Amino acid sequence: MKERVAAVRERIAHAAQRSGRRAEDVTLIAVAKTHPAEAIAEAFALGVRHFGENRVQEWEGKRAGVEGLDAQWHLIGHLQSNKAARAARLFSSVDSVDDFALAQRLDRARAEAGLQKLRVLIEVRVAPEETKSGVDPSDLHELVERLLELERLELRGFLCIPPFLEDAEQVRPYFVRLRELKEGAEVAAGQRLPVLSMGMSHDFAVAIEEGATEVRVGTALFGARG
Numbered sequence: 485m486k487e488r489v490a491a492v493r494e495r496i497a498h499a500a501q502r503s504g505r506r507a508e509d510v511t512l513i514a515v516a517k518t519h520p521a522e523a524i525a526e527a528f529a530l531g532v533r534h535f536g537e538n539r540v541q542e543w544e545g546k547r548a549g550v551e552g553l554d555a556q557w558h559l560i561g562h563l564q565s566n567k568a569a570r571a572a573r574l575f576s577s578v579d580s581v582d583d584f585a586l587a588q589r590l591d592r593a594r595a596e597a598g599l600q601k602l603r604v605l606i607e608v609r610v611a612p613e614e615t616k617s618g619v620d621p622s623d624l625h626e627l628v629e630r631l632l633e634l635e636r637l638e639l640r641g642f643l644c645i646p647p648f649l650e651d652a653e654q655v656r657p658y659f660v661r662l663r664e665l666k667e668g669a670e671v672a673a674g675q676r677l678p679v680l681s682m683g684m685s686h687d688f689a690v691a692i693e694e695g696a697t698e699v700r701v702g703t704a705l706f707g708a709r710g
């Protein structure tokens with residue numbers, strides 16, 4: 485694990501350099517889905533401070549094993565509305581909001597629990613032919629505008645899950661698309677929405693070259709999933 489973390493960090497630093505940024509400008513989110521709490525603790529001991537899970541239920545079963553670790557917990561997978569209230573209490577950030585009714589549920593749950601603002605990202609569907617989750621780009625500005633009015637949510641930016649393509653170069657246009665949509669949304673909203681969560685184990689270097697500020701890396705850190 486130590487070598488894997490070091491190797492990923494080095495690739496992040498190089499890609500950041502190529503895009504004229506510093507390694508610290510890119511947050512590594514370690515995606516620990518299917519891996520046990522011990523794997524999270526091990527990565528934490530190596531300095532990793534952000535973790536991603538894609539299922540509420542899996543995180544509910546695992547979190548006791550890492551109780552007390554001062555890390556940020558991201559929900560990065562599709563969230564069903566009937567699990568929104570639980571997610572709002574268990575995660576530091578929900579990175580996959582794609583619908584206003586879901587956002588309202590998160591907002592209400594934070595208020596009811598007496599919790600401060602929940603950080604959220606909007607998941608954008610950059611490959612409509614491939615995926616079902618994510619807001620359609622044509623509905624993005626409206627969702628941003630409505631989300632910014634919710635008191636217990638803090639909209640910070642955007643996430644995308646492009647199709648899996650063996651050759652990471654072929655994924656580049658999807659990352660460019662998300663960056664352009666983000667820039668358009670910032671103009672429309674009249675404020676900065678600085679986070680771009682894009683790039684996974686096989687394509688994060690390309691994503692960083694195109695402006696990713698957060699990369700979600702599972703396999704390259706924890707090994708193959710069973």
Ligand SMILES: *Cc1c(COP(=O)(O)O)cnc(C)c1O
Nearest residue numbers: 515538560684685700701702703
């Ligand atoms: C599993 C997952 C990742 C990590 O994928 P790897 O290829 O293992 O790095 C990133 N983002 C999301 C949304 C995921 O579900």
